[in-house]
Amino acid sequence: MTRSERFIDTFFKYDVMQQYWPDILKGLFVTCQIAVLVVVCGLALGLCLAILRSYRFRLVNLCIIVFIDLLRALPPLVLILILYFGLPNVGVSLSGYVVLWLVLTLVLAAFAEEIFWAGILSVPQGQWQAARSTGMSYFKTLIYVVLPQAIRMTIAPLTNRTIAITKNTALGMVIGVGELLNQATTAQSFAGNATPLMMATIAYLILFIPVVYAGRRIEQAYAWRKR
DSSP: OOHHHHHHHHHOOHHHHHHHHHHHHHHHHHHHHHHHHHHHHHHHHHHHHHHHHHTOOHHHHHHHHHHHHHHHHSOHHHHHHIIIIIGGGGTOOOOHHHHHHHHHHHHHHHHHHHHHHHHHHHSOHHHHHHHHHTTOOHHHIIIIIIHHHHHHHHHHHHHHHHHHHHGGGGGGGGGTOOOHHHHHHHHHHHHTSSHHHHHHHHHHHHHHHHHHHHHHHHHHHHSOOOO
């Protein structure tokens, strides 16, 4: 057997691909499902926290800052293991699916809040003052004047951070979530061949390359026009 034939037999073995592609497809569906839920819930929570922080209530802001710093400092895997294996000891049992969604949502919310907050702070004070001088309330000024400008300036960092965190769905493997990598490693163990892992790699590329491209298009669409 030549080297090229050995390579194909190791990573692209047809009968293994034919046998395990339904499992890989199932794992891809679970990965997509979790990723969508994490993005929607994480960005929404991050935006709500940034809006709440803009009111500058000291105690509330302190709690938000502590929450954000803890989640940004701790690796997601540590949080996943603590919730999955630690909570049952205090009478709270969550499925691996819920734990993975919850941790990634909170982590994305922490990073998104900082990005949204930076965007809000970057809007010139003159915008606030002009809107308030017309009789608009603080909330309406924030929602209709400040946030549209802030969100436009946060598209690029939000896109990059969102992609980075949603790829952490692979961490579900350690707590038995049937996502893509879990299905691939299980199939690899039964088949004794690396083809399922290569199938998972291709599936990740199929999933995330369009996301990266879409993120770039969104950045271009919402970028400030250069004068």
